[in-house]
Amino acid sequence: MSLLLSRLSRNLLKESRSGVLRIRTHPSLPQLTSTTRSPKSAYSPPPTRTFTHPSCTLRIKMAPLDPVPADKAALHAHTPIVISGPSGAGKSTILKRLFDDYPNKFGFSISHTTRGPRGSEKDGVEYYFVSKEEFLALVDKKGFVEHAQFGGNHYGTSVKAVNDIAEKGQICILDIEMEGVKQVANHPTFPRPRFLFLQPPSMGILEKRLRSRATDKEEAIVKRLHQAQVEMDFAHSGQAPHDKIVVNDDLDKAYKEVKEFIVGDEA
Numbered sequence: 001m002s003l004l005l006s007r008l009s010r011n012l013l014k015e016s017r018s019g020v021l022r023i024r025t026h027p028s029l030p031q032l033t034s035t036t037r038s039p040k041s042a043y044s045p046p047p048t049r050t051f052t053h054p055s056c057t058l059r060i061k062m063a064p065l066d067p068v069p070a071d072k073a074a075l076h077a078h079t080p081i082v083i084s085g086p087s088g089a090g091k092s093t094i095l096k097r098l099f100d101d102y103p104n105k106f107g108f109s110i111s112h113t114t115r116g117p118r119g120s121e122k123d124g125v126e127y128y129f130v131s132k133e134e135f136l137a138l139v140d141k142k143g144f145v146e147h148a149q150f151g152g153n154h155y156g157t158s159v160k161a162v163n164d165i166a167e168k169g170q171i172c173i174l175d176i177e178m179e180g181v182k183q184v185a186n187h188p189t190f191p192r193p194r195f196l197f198l199q200p201p202s203m204g205i206l207e208k209r210l211r212s213r214a215t216d217k218e219e220a221i222v223k224r225l226h227q228a229q230v231e232m233d234f235a236h237s238g239q240a241p242h243d244k245i246v247v248n249d250d251l252d253k254a255y256k257e258v259k260e261f262i263v264g265d266e267a
Helices: 002-012 072-077 091-101 132-140 159-167 178-185 203-213 218-235 251-266
Strands: 033-036 048-053 056-061 081-084 106-108 111-113 127-129 144-150 153-158 171-175 194-199 244-247
Touching: 072 159, 081 091, 081 178, 091 171, 091 251, 111 132, 132 144, 132 153, 144 159, 144 178, 153 159, 159 171, 178 218, 194 218, 194 251, 203 218, 244 251
Parallel strands: 081 171, 081 194, 106 171, 111 127, 194 244
Antiparallel strands: 033 048, 048 056, 111 153, 144 153
16 A cells, blocks of 8 residues: 555656646556536635545645745846836737747746636636635735735735746746835845836827727726826835836837837847
8 A cells, every 4th residue: 555655646746747746546546537626606725636545545736835935046047027017008919019020038937816717717827725824824924025905905926926927038028017026125034137118198088098998997997097197106115126117108109118128139
């Protein structure tokens, strides 16, 4: 039995490209693997992989729950980029273009969240899904670079998630909001990333962009506009850590500035 468990434990360490474990089971353990997830409407425990044998049950959690120190050597060699800006400033469009132009150079970290999976989301791919207790325990252990709460759910970027990108030889892109920017800038042990703020040319143009989406109700648009003003005021204050501010009044021009800031001589 001990030999069987030893072989099984080694196989449990194999992880697929999608972040979901694929297990090569022992011949005596057919049809014994299963994936357990709580209903979306009452999500409490994190997703686990369950492996059952008459004499034992092993549960493997996908999310890293133990804090790790920042890999300073890797992070200095591949300094992360923190990009922020109001909704509607064009961050997603510019980042998609950057990733297309420089495949394999960048990576997005996988965030932890306490909300349940939506649709086809998979643990370890779109997010690490954890319980509130596990999330807050990692907060107490200083395991996050930044974290926040939205709509009753917690979200955070762990130090390990950023380490993982840098250790692959890639630059981690952190697309986060203002409070997250402050946390990263003031983190006591995490090496300082580079900060870029992307802003619209004016509040009037931003409002036109938000309304042209036709996806938000009036109340949501008003909230986004208010938050945009707060973020832009902060970006131009002496308290902001931004190394560069790019005004997206022309997409090609703004992309060129962002690209030159991020990749330098490779632009």
